[in-house]
Amino acid sequence: MGQWWRAILAFLALGVTGGVIYELFSSGFGRVQQAVVASPEPTRVVMTTPPTQVASTATLAVISDNFWLTYLPAGLDRTGGGSIEPERGVQGGWARFGSTSRFVEAQVEHGTVAADWATYRKRATLVDARSTTIRGKPAMIGKSPSGGRMIVWLERVGTGAWIRVSDSLSKELLPIAASVKAPVGD
16 A cells, blocks of 8 residues: 555656646746847838939848848948859858948858858957847957948858948947848748
C-alpha cells in the first residue's frame, strides 16, 4: 500500500511542477524586452525611378527590392542608387537621398558577408563606435570616417544593412533606421 500512495504523490508533484513551468513560460517571465523606437510620421515616397519621376507626397524609400524605409526627413530627393554587383559573397542594393551637405545613404547586403553579427560588424569602420540595438537587432552606431553618423546592423542571418546621414541629420539617424521594413526571408 505504501508504494501506491508514493506513486500518486509523485504523479501529483510532477503535474504541479509541469503546470508551474508552463505558467512561467507562457507569462513571458525572463524574456528580454525589445526596445521600442517610435518612428516619426513618413513624409515622402521615393521609388527606384529617376528623380524627375518622384511623387510629390511620399511615404516610402526603396533601397532594394526587399528592403525599404518608411521614413525620410522632408526635402530629400533620390540622387543615386542601384544594385550591388554580386562579388565574393556580396549582393544587394543601395540608395542615396539629398545633396552633398544634407544626405541619407542606405545599403543592404546579402550573402556570406552577413553570415553572423561578428563577421558583419567587422565590415564597417566607425569612429567612437558603441553597441546598441535597432528594432531588436544587434547594431553599432558611431561616426563614419567619410563624414556624418552611421548605424550598422544585422537584419537577419545573411542580410546586413547600414545607414549613414550627414551631420545635419544626425538626430534623424535612429528614426530612419527604425523605419526599415524587410520581409522575412531572402
